[in-house]
Amino acid sequence: xxxxxxxxxxxxxLANILDVGPxxxxxxxxxxxxxxxxxxxxxxxxxxxGGADWQVLAADGSADIHARYTIESxxxxxxxVDSKGLRHGPxxxxxxxxxxxxxxxxxxxxxxxxxxxxxxxxxxxLNRILALARGAREKNAVRLDVYEVx
Numbered sequence: 001x002x003x004x005x006x007x008x009x010x011x012x013x014l015a016n017i018l019d020v021g022p023x024x025x026x027x028x029x030x031x032x033x034x035x036x037x038x039x040x041x042x043x044x045x046x047x048x049x050g051g052a053d054w055q056v057l058a059a060d061g062s063a064d065i066h067a068r069y070t071i072e073s074x075x076x077x078x079x080x081v082d083s084k085g086l087r088h089g090p091x092x093x094x095x096x097x098x099x100x101x102x103x104x105x106x107x108x109x110x111x112x113x114x115x116x117x118x119x120x121x122x123x124x125x126l127n128r129i130l131a132l133a134r135g136a137r138e139k140n141a142v143r144l145d146v147y148e149v150x
Contacts, residue, residue, distance in 0.1 A: 002132055002147040008040025010133070010144040012047055012069075026056035026064070033069045036141070043123065045073035051081075053142075062088035065112060077120030083133070085112030100139035110135035114146060 013034040020028035036047035051069025058064070065087060071079040088094070089108025096103050112133045116126035133144040 001150045003150060005147075006040065006145040007131070007148045008038050008043040008146050010036060010038055010047070010142070010146060012036040012142045012144070014053070014140050014142060016140075026058060029055040029057065029063075031055065033067070038071055038073070040146075043071075043073060043126075045071050045075075045077075045079075048072055060088070061091060061094045062086060067112070073120070073123055075120070075122045077118055077123040079116050079118040079120075079123055079126060081114060081116055083112045083114045085110070085133070085135070087135070087137070097137050102138070105134070105136035110137065112144065 013036050015032040015034055018030040018032070020030060031053040033047060033049065033051035033053065035049050038045045038047065048070045051067065053065055053067040056064040063086070065083070065085045067081070067083040069081050071081060073079065087108065087110040093103055093107045097108065112135060114131040114133055116129070116131070118124065118126055130149040131146050132149060133146045136143045
């Protein structure tokens with residue numbers, strides 16, 4: 001079971017994709033994280049520059065995603081985020097996303113499992129939860145609605 005409403009929302013600004021190319025275990029890409037915002041009743045703040053999303057593209061076009069980045073809350077808490085997920089959809093939809101077109105997120109699957117680590121007392125609750133996020137890819141950004149696993 002997950003929370004009825006998102007515990008917060010993420011808007012993450014991304015650099016252009018660095019296409020590493022076909023490696024032995026899949027086509028590798030890196031997407032550097034430039035910044036972003038966190039909004040919600042339980043957490044608000046910003047994403048600090050310096051994180052990245054490491055991706056492996058499968059032959060069917062699906063993307064195995066592993067993002068690591070840092071949030072700074074409005075209270076000054078630093079929170080490490082480790083997010084692993086999957087994005088896939090029909091070939092025509094994935095081609096439109098790859099071109100940076102706006103695509104209804106209901107047309108493709110984009111989900112991540114999130115873990116958090118922080119030393120700050122105001123966000124200590126994040127150390128003790130798992131979260132699931134439903135994502136949407138924009139041209140140079142990602143939007144995530146983050147739900148707590150209850």
